[in-house]
Amino acid sequence: MDAQLRLVRMARIDGQPLPSGLERALGVAVDITARKRTEQTLREVRADLTATLRALPDLMFEVDREGTFHHVHAPRPELLLVPPDAIVGRNQRDLLPPGTLREAELSELAFYDALTGLPNRRLLLDRIEQTLLRQAREPSWCALLFIDLDDFKRVNDHHGHGVGDQVLTVLAQRLRASVRETDPLGRLAGDEFVALLPDLGENAAAARRVAQRVARTLVRTLGTPLHDRPAITPSASVGVLMFRGHHAVADLLAQADWLMYRAKDAGKGQLTLRWYGREAPTPAPRPPAPRRHG
Known part of the structure; x- marks a missing residue:
């Protein structure tokens, strides 16, 4: 196929054979072009954000609401007491001594600058990204x-x-x-x-x-x-x-x-x-x- 050609419309087709002696089927086609384009935009945005975060020199953690670590960005591993692989998948409660930090304090450390109280680099980039996703639609x-x-x-x-x-x-x-x-x-x-x-x-x-x-x-x-x-x-x-x-x-x-x-x-x-x-x-x-x- 010519490399210059590209698909401009996409559809999902569902069908079933008709109860007759002829080899016929009844199908319904649904235009899913807009959904596919939105999915492609989201993939591109995620790739851009990932590339940006990987270029940052700071130590960063991806933590969910339950306190489980999903990713560790450590350009200087010597800043960690344990290897990154020993952190991913574990909960902060397992890594910190009991009573060290409350959940709200952990959220502050993860997403807000300790000095100014403003969102830190990670939260700032995420909020900008979320705003730009809306720009893709409106x-x-x-x-x-x-x-x-x-x-x-x-x-x-x-x-x-x-x-x-x-x-x-x-x-x-x-x-x-x-x-x-x-x-x-x-x-x-x-x-x-x-x-x-x-x-x-x-x-x-x-x-x-x-x-x-x-x-x-x-x-x-x-x-x-x-x-x-x-x-x-x-x-x-x-x-x-x-x-x-x-x-x-x-x-x-x-x-x-x-x-x-x-x-x-x-x-x-x-x-x-x-x-x-x-x-x-x-x-x-x-x-x-x-x-x-x-």
Whole structure:
């Protein structure tokens, strides 16, 4: 068969022979094209998420509601007291001393950043993925905001990591107050945060205005001096990626990360906004390979 040909409609056919002397059968065909396409989209999304998680340098566990470990991501096995194979399939109650942690505390450790209280990288990526799955069914304009604090290393060097942790906690609270409660927001790593603004409507210009307003509010709010630390004046650079419909999370993050660096190159407390995807009203430049940063 020609490799260029592809199946465009799919059906399930159920039938049974007719009670007659002729070799005839009665059948019913049901169009299952939409279901098959949805299943294919879900497989592709799961593959993208799996590839993203495998590239992360952090130690991560996949744990169900009953506390059973289903997967261990350990790029540095020396961080574990036992091999990963000795953890998978076992319950946390079997691995921890009695009374060590309550179930709620385990959930906090697994899915929330201990310092800021925001969703950690794993929960953040999962929430973004779930939101993008809805975009596959009901596409609308969205904005992915990649937020990086400016010169945060200087805060740790000059004032100590304890003060740096206090600054991160305060700024995380400001971030949470600047977006809708239902908007996915979390701490990606270090002084990097990511927020997704979904369901901005069908009008590209109106969606852009909303995204710009939120991003500017973030920049202004994060740049406000701390009341108990007047010597510290924080600021943040924000990359704003406008897109519509479903895209791979890794691709969106790489684009938004690049835009954040463009904003940082322009000076402290800046933002850069670009469109992404085939439906973009203006063509977006393709970024180089994303740079690593701490």
